[in-house]
Amino acid sequence: MEDKMKIVGIITEYNPFHNGHKYQIEYAKKKLMADCVIIAMSGSFTQRGTIAAFDKYTRAQAALKNGADIIFEIPTIFATASAKEYAACATNLLASTKICDTLLFGSETEDINLLEKYAKAEIDFENDSIKSDDFKRLISMGNTFSKARALFIKEKYKIELSNEPNDILATEYINAILKNNYDLSYTNIKRINNSYNSNELSGAISSATSIRQALKENNSIDFCVPENTKYNKNLFIDFDDISNILYLKLISEGDYTKYADISTDLSNKIKNNLSSYISFSQYCDLLKSKDITYSRISRALCHILLNITKEEFDAAQKNNYNNKLRLLGINENGSKFLSNIKQNSPLEIITKPDNITDKIDIYASEILRILQITKTNSSIPNEYTRKFLKEK
8 A cells, every 4th residue: 555545534423424424524535635534433322322323334334325435333332431431442443453544523623733732631630630639629519520620621721622522522532642652643624503412403414413303303304414315214213212121221230330430329329219210311311410410321321231341341441442343334445445454453354243252232233223123113134144334
């Protein structure tokens, strides 16, 4: 492979794939002159601890049809983790290909220098500041860890950043690249139109949140997605579709402290409020408080549902986050680069899961599959029979 080839990586969920995502891939190819775009994509569950709107193959196919060249799956154990761990895994995945040279990410803040300064302040915070009296003071005031960290950085470094999800992830991506000395440059593209959490469609480029809401209300989303991308609404999965499965899991146990992201206090809170359980989203709202966010609750419940224990999480983290590259899809252009990854990457490329080492990914996919089967009353292939996608 010639040295002048430019390989751009994008970390994403495509939940679901829409025009804004297509615009980002086009930016990589037209503005950054990428010869190949490699996608690191979440599978059946997302970083907010919620089930994906559509299965990973549907979302991967939409991306391949709109310019993505190679798609690898982010392991579920980290795809459902905090922004810090999600970013650590995904950047490691792209770096492990040994051909990806640039990370492109979206952010609410356009100034890449500000994002970099903030990421460096976060690194300094991790190294020196966590034990400081000033930080302890902010925690004692009832702030969440992330809120206290933001306030501390604002006080000490005179740097302030939005609390928007894409800005948070952007600094974590840069943080991971700098700390690990990955051979990855990075650049951003400013998020356009409505905000990440907006529930209202805003035209051709609308947020994934607003598109999911429209799907839930059975409204048209055709103008929000590429012309070659048509979603089967009967296969759409809402957050609360896992409610009954989750409740059965919760009442089968009395102590949840073995699961990732769950303290003794949170375990007791989950247990003591079970009599008030109605649905997944309602329970997240019920359990959230000033010092523990909705997203943290959502991820914690997700870890219980998927049997993600602290022991397994710590072991995967110590194993450098990725022990293989799970291929979900590839097009003709991507095929030209895949052999180069095989030759240079320390990780094996796999096209189907292993029943022992990939049990969490398999279980997550099976939950989504059985929900789709229930909705459609039709057979849907399982992980062992599905092949990775090939797009011309």
